[in-house]
Amino acid sequence: MRVAIPHELDRAVVRERLKSRSHEIADHVPGGMAEVETSWPSEDRMAMTISAMGQKLTGGIDIGDTELVIDLELPGMLAFMEPMISGAIRQQGQKLIAKG
Template identity: 60%
Template sequence: MQVAIPHQLGREEVRRRLSENSDQIADHIPGGMAEVQTSWPSEDRMAMAISAMGQALSGHIDIEDNQVIFHMDLPPALGFLKPIVEGAIRQSGQKMLEPPKD
Protein backbone atom coordinates (compact mmCIF):
# COMPACT_ATOMS: atom_id res chain seq x y z
CA MET A 1 0.00 0.00 0.00
CA GLN A 2 1.26 3.46 -0.89
CA VAL A 3 -0.02 6.83 0.28
CA ALA A 4 1.43 10.02 -1.21
CA ILE A 5 1.26 13.26 0.74
CA PRO A 6 2.24 16.45 -1.10
CA HIS A 7 4.45 19.08 0.51
CA GLN A 8 6.24 22.30 -0.38
CA LEU A 9 8.91 22.11 2.30
CA GLY A 10 12.07 20.87 0.61
CA ARG A 11 13.69 17.55 1.44
CA GLU A 12 15.86 18.83 4.28
CA GLU A 13 12.90 20.32 6.15
CA VAL A 14 10.84 17.14 5.63
CA ARG A 15 13.71 15.05 7.04
CA ARG A 16 13.95 17.35 10.05
CA ARG A 17 10.21 17.24 10.78
CA LEU A 18 9.97 13.47 10.33
CA SER A 19 12.96 12.98 12.63
CA GLU A 20 11.50 15.27 15.30
CA ASN A 21 8.01 13.73 15.11
CA SER A 22 8.80 10.04 14.54
CA ASP A 23 8.21 9.26 18.22
CA GLN A 24 4.54 10.18 17.69
CA ILE A 25 3.85 7.62 14.93
CA ALA A 26 2.50 5.01 17.37
CA ASP A 27 -0.06 7.54 18.66
CA HIS A 28 -1.67 7.64 15.21
CA ILE A 29 -2.05 3.89 14.68
CA PRO A 30 -5.66 2.69 15.04
CA GLY A 31 -6.25 0.33 17.94
CA GLY A 32 -3.59 1.83 20.18
CA MET A 33 -0.92 -0.18 21.95
CA ALA A 34 1.44 0.01 18.96
CA GLU A 35 5.21 0.04 19.12
CA VAL A 36 7.17 1.73 16.35
CA GLN A 37 10.88 1.67 15.67
CA THR A 38 12.37 3.93 13.02
CA SER A 39 15.71 4.10 11.28
CA TRP A 40 17.23 6.01 8.38
CA PRO A 41 18.82 3.54 5.92
CA SER A 42 19.43 6.45 3.55
CA GLU A 43 19.09 10.22 3.62
CA ASP A 44 15.65 10.21 1.97
CA ARG A 45 14.15 7.04 3.46
CA MET A 46 12.86 6.45 6.97
CA ALA A 47 12.20 2.76 7.66
CA MET A 48 9.56 1.68 10.17
CA ALA A 49 9.01 -1.57 12.08
CA ILE A 50 5.58 -1.61 13.70
CA SER A 51 4.02 -4.04 16.17
CA ALA A 52 0.27 -3.58 16.50
CA MET A 53 -2.75 -5.82 17.11
CA GLY A 54 -0.52 -8.88 17.41
CA GLN A 55 0.93 -8.26 13.96
CA ALA A 56 4.37 -7.14 12.80
CA LEU A 57 4.24 -4.58 10.01
CA SER A 58 7.00 -2.97 8.05
CA GLY A 59 7.09 0.09 5.91
CA HIS A 60 9.07 3.12 4.94
CA ILE A 61 8.69 6.74 3.98
CA ASP A 62 10.40 8.03 0.86
CA ILE A 63 11.06 11.76 0.71
CA GLU A 64 10.75 13.35 -2.71
CA ASP A 65 10.94 16.98 -3.79
CA ASN A 66 7.17 17.61 -3.71
CA GLN A 67 5.74 14.66 -1.79
CA VAL A 68 6.44 12.00 0.77
CA ILE A 69 5.32 8.49 -0.03
CA PHE A 70 4.35 6.17 2.81
CA HIS A 71 4.84 2.51 1.86
CA MET A 72 3.24 -0.03 4.17
CA ASP A 73 3.20 -3.81 3.85
CA LEU A 74 -0.06 -5.13 5.28
CA PRO A 75 -0.29 -8.86 5.97
CA PRO A 76 -3.26 -10.59 4.30
CA ALA A 77 -4.98 -10.98 7.69
CA LEU A 78 -5.18 -7.18 7.96
CA GLY A 79 -6.10 -6.46 4.34
CA PHE A 80 -9.64 -5.51 5.37
CA LEU A 81 -8.15 -2.62 7.39
CA LYS A 82 -6.52 -1.02 4.34
CA PRO A 83 -8.99 1.93 4.09
CA ILE A 84 -8.64 2.65 7.82
CA VAL A 85 -4.85 2.40 7.73
CA GLU A 86 -4.67 4.54 4.60
CA GLY A 87 -6.78 7.25 6.24
CA ALA A 88 -4.66 7.13 9.40
CA ILE A 89 -1.44 7.40 7.35
CA ARG A 90 -2.79 10.36 5.40
CA GLN A 91 -3.91 12.17 8.57
CA SER A 92 -0.84 11.42 10.68
CA GLY A 93 1.52 12.07 7.76
CA GLN A 94 0.11 15.54 7.33
CA LYS A 95 0.44 16.18 11.07
CA MET A 96 4.06 15.00 11.05
CA LEU A 97 4.86 17.54 8.34
CA GLU A 98 3.21 20.46 10.16
CA PRO A 99 5.45 23.10 11.70
CA PRO A 100 6.29 22.54 15.36
CA LYS A 101 3.84 24.01 17.85
CA ASP A 102 5.31 26.41 20.37
Template identity: 55%
Template structure:
Protein backbone atom coordinates in the same frame (compact mmCIF):
# COMPACT_ATOMS: atom_id res chain seq x y z
CA UNK B 1 -0.11 -0.41 0.35
CA UNK B 2 1.22 2.91 -0.95
CA UNK B 3 0.05 6.28 0.41
CA UNK B 4 1.35 9.63 -0.84
CA UNK B 5 1.25 12.64 1.49
CA UNK B 6 1.78 15.92 -0.38
CA UNK B 7 3.64 18.83 1.20
CA UNK B 8 5.11 22.23 0.34
CA UNK B 9 8.40 21.87 2.27
CA UNK B 10 11.97 21.50 1.04
CA UNK B 11 13.66 18.13 1.57
CA UNK B 12 15.92 19.31 4.40
CA UNK B 13 12.95 20.63 6.35
CA UNK B 14 10.98 17.40 5.76
CA UNK B 15 13.92 15.35 7.09
CA UNK B 16 14.31 17.62 10.11
CA UNK B 17 10.62 17.44 10.98
CA UNK B 18 10.33 13.68 10.50
CA UNK B 19 13.39 13.05 12.62
CA UNK B 20 12.14 15.36 15.36
CA UNK B 21 8.71 13.68 15.32
CA UNK B 22 10.06 10.10 15.17
CA UNK B 23 9.24 9.39 18.81
CA UNK B 24 5.56 10.13 18.21
CA UNK B 25 5.11 8.12 14.98
CA UNK B 26 3.21 5.40 16.86
CA UNK B 27 0.76 8.00 18.14
CA UNK B 28 -0.30 8.71 14.55
CA UNK B 29 -1.35 5.10 13.92
CA UNK B 30 -4.99 4.32 14.74
CA UNK B 31 -5.14 2.40 17.99
CA UNK B 32 -1.52 3.27 18.74
CA UNK B 33 1.53 1.20 17.92
CA UNK B 34 5.07 0.41 18.92
CA UNK B 35 7.31 1.82 16.18
CA UNK B 36 11.04 1.51 15.67
CA UNK B 37 12.58 3.74 13.01
CA UNK B 38 15.92 3.77 11.21
CA UNK B 39 17.30 5.95 8.42
CA UNK B 40 19.20 3.76 5.92
CA UNK B 41 19.62 6.82 3.68
CA UNK B 42 18.84 10.51 3.95
CA UNK B 43 15.67 10.09 1.87
CA UNK B 44 14.27 6.91 3.43
CA UNK B 45 12.97 6.15 6.88
CA UNK B 46 12.34 2.45 7.62
CA UNK B 47 9.82 1.45 10.25
CA UNK B 48 9.09 -1.75 12.16
CA UNK B 49 5.55 -1.44 13.48
CA UNK B 50 3.77 -3.56 16.05
CA UNK B 51 0.03 -2.86 15.80
CA UNK B 52 -3.23 -4.76 16.09
CA UNK B 53 -1.37 -7.94 17.02
CA UNK B 54 0.64 -7.77 13.81
CA UNK B 55 4.23 -6.88 12.97
CA UNK B 56 4.45 -4.65 9.91
CA UNK B 57 7.35 -3.39 7.85
CA UNK B 58 7.08 0.04 6.25
CA UNK B 59 9.22 2.75 4.79
CA UNK B 60 8.76 6.41 4.03
CA UNK B 61 10.46 7.81 0.93
CA UNK B 62 11.07 11.54 0.80
CA UNK B 63 10.30 12.77 -2.69
CA UNK B 64 10.05 16.36 -3.90
CA UNK B 65 6.60 17.60 -2.89
CA UNK B 66 5.48 14.41 -1.17
CA UNK B 67 6.20 11.68 1.32
CA UNK B 68 5.41 8.19 0.08
CA UNK B 69 4.59 5.63 2.75
CA UNK B 70 4.79 1.99 1.72
CA UNK B 71 3.46 -0.64 4.11
CA UNK B 72 3.54 -4.40 3.60
CA UNK B 73 0.14 -5.43 4.94
CA UNK B 74 -0.35 -9.09 5.85
CA UNK B 75 -3.41 -10.80 4.38
CA UNK B 76 -5.15 -10.63 7.78
CA UNK B 77 -5.21 -6.82 7.52
CA UNK B 78 -5.82 -6.37 3.81
CA UNK B 79 -9.56 -5.85 4.38
CA UNK B 80 -8.84 -2.70 6.42
CA UNK B 81 -6.43 -1.20 3.88
CA UNK B 82 -8.81 1.64 2.86
CA UNK B 83 -9.32 2.60 6.51
CA UNK B 84 -5.58 2.52 7.24
CA UNK B 85 -4.75 4.53 4.10
CA UNK B 86 -7.36 7.15 5.03
CA UNK B 87 -5.99 7.41 8.56
CA UNK B 88 -2.44 7.81 7.24
CA UNK B 89 -3.55 10.58 4.89
CA UNK B 90 -5.39 12.42 7.65
CA UNK B 91 -2.54 12.00 10.17
CA UNK B 92 0.27 12.67 7.69
CA UNK B 93 0.24 16.39 8.32
CA UNK B 94 1.05 15.73 11.97
CA UNK B 95 4.24 13.92 10.99
CA UNK B 96 5.31 17.04 9.13
CA UNK B 97 4.26 19.47 11.85
CA UNK B 98 6.92 21.80 13.19
CA UNK B 99 8.66 20.37 16.26
CA UNK B 100 7.12 21.36 19.57
CA UNK B 101 9.33 23.54 21.70
Protein backbone atom coordinates in the same frame (compact mmCIF):
# COMPACT_ATOMS: atom_id res chain seq x y z
CA MET C 1 -0.04 -0.30 0.46
CA ARG C 2 1.31 2.97 -0.86
CA VAL C 3 0.15 6.43 0.24
CA ALA C 4 1.44 9.68 -1.27
CA ILE C 5 1.23 12.89 0.74
CA PRO C 6 1.96 16.09 -1.21
CA HIS C 7 4.06 18.82 0.37
CA GLU C 8 5.63 22.13 -0.59
CA LEU C 9 8.56 21.97 1.82
CA ASP C 10 12.28 21.64 1.34
CA ARG C 11 13.46 18.03 1.76
CA ALA C 12 15.71 19.06 4.67
CA VAL C 13 12.71 20.53 6.51
CA VAL C 14 10.64 17.37 5.94
CA ARG C 15 13.56 15.19 7.06
CA GLU C 16 14.06 17.18 10.27
CA ARG C 17 10.36 17.12 11.13
CA LEU C 18 10.15 13.37 10.56
CA LYS C 19 13.25 12.75 12.66
CA SER C 20 12.03 14.94 15.51
CA ARG C 21 8.48 13.54 15.47
CA SER C 22 8.93 9.87 14.52
CA HIS C 23 8.30 8.91 18.16
CA GLU C 24 4.73 10.24 17.70
CA ILE C 25 3.83 7.59 15.10
CA ALA C 26 2.86 5.07 17.79
CA ASP C 27 0.42 7.61 19.28
CA HIS C 28 -1.61 7.51 16.07
CA VAL C 29 -2.06 3.74 15.92
CA PRO C 30 -5.50 2.70 17.23
CA GLY C 31 -5.48 0.73 20.45
CA GLY C 32 -2.65 2.69 22.04
CA MET C 33 -0.40 -0.36 22.35
CA ALA C 34 1.84 0.09 19.31
CA GLU C 35 5.61 -0.05 19.21
CA VAL C 36 7.39 1.69 16.35
CA GLU C 37 11.02 1.24 15.40
CA THR C 38 12.59 3.59 12.86
CA SER C 39 15.93 3.85 11.13
CA TRP C 40 17.38 5.94 8.31
CA PRO C 41 19.02 3.67 5.71
CA SER C 42 19.54 6.72 3.50
CA GLU C 43 19.15 10.47 3.79
CA ASP C 44 15.66 10.52 2.27
CA ARG C 45 14.28 7.16 3.48
CA MET C 46 13.00 6.34 6.92
CA ALA C 47 12.41 2.61 7.42
CA MET C 48 9.92 1.55 10.07
CA THR C 49 8.44 -1.48 11.76
CA ILE C 50 5.12 -1.11 13.56
CA SER C 51 4.02 -3.80 16.01
CA ALA C 52 0.44 -3.62 17.26
CA MET C 53 -2.33 -6.02 18.25
CA GLY C 54 -0.18 -9.05 17.45
CA GLN C 55 0.59 -7.80 13.93
CA LYS C 56 3.84 -6.49 12.47
CA LEU C 57 3.87 -4.00 9.60
CA THR C 58 7.08 -3.08 7.82
CA GLY C 59 7.65 -0.26 5.38
CA GLY C 60 9.08 3.17 5.09
CA ILE C 61 8.74 6.78 4.13
CA ASP C 62 10.50 8.19 1.08
CA ILE C 63 10.99 11.96 0.99
CA GLY C 64 10.59 13.45 -2.46
CA ASP C 65 10.69 17.02 -3.73
CA THR C 66 6.89 17.35 -3.79
CA GLU C 67 5.56 14.40 -1.79
CA LEU C 68 6.18 11.87 0.92
CA VAL C 69 5.52 8.31 -0.16
CA ILE C 70 4.63 5.95 2.66
CA ASP C 71 4.70 2.27 1.88
CA LEU C 72 3.58 -0.45 4.27
CA GLU C 73 3.28 -4.18 3.85
CA LEU C 74 -0.07 -5.13 5.34
CA PRO C 75 -0.56 -8.66 6.64
CA GLY C 76 -3.32 -10.51 4.80
CA MET C 77 -5.74 -10.23 7.69
CA LEU C 78 -5.52 -6.41 7.56
CA ALA C 79 -5.79 -6.05 3.77
CA PHE C 80 -9.55 -5.47 3.95
CA MET C 81 -8.86 -2.39 6.10
CA GLU C 82 -6.52 -0.77 3.56
CA PRO C 83 -8.86 2.14 2.66
CA MET C 84 -9.33 3.06 6.32
CA ILE C 85 -5.62 2.64 7.11
CA SER C 86 -4.49 4.69 4.10
CA GLY C 87 -6.86 7.53 5.06
CA ALA C 88 -5.49 7.58 8.60
CA ILE C 89 -1.91 7.49 7.29
CA ARG C 90 -2.59 10.40 4.95
CA GLN C 91 -4.10 12.49 7.76
CA GLN C 92 -1.44 11.66 10.36
CA GLY C 93 1.41 11.97 7.85
CA GLN C 94 0.36 15.53 7.12
CA LYS C 95 0.42 16.27 10.85
CA LEU C 96 3.95 14.85 11.19
CA ILE C 97 5.37 17.29 8.66
CA ALA C 98 3.20 20.27 9.61
CA LYS C 99 4.90 23.23 11.24
CA GLY C 100 5.00 22.55 14.97
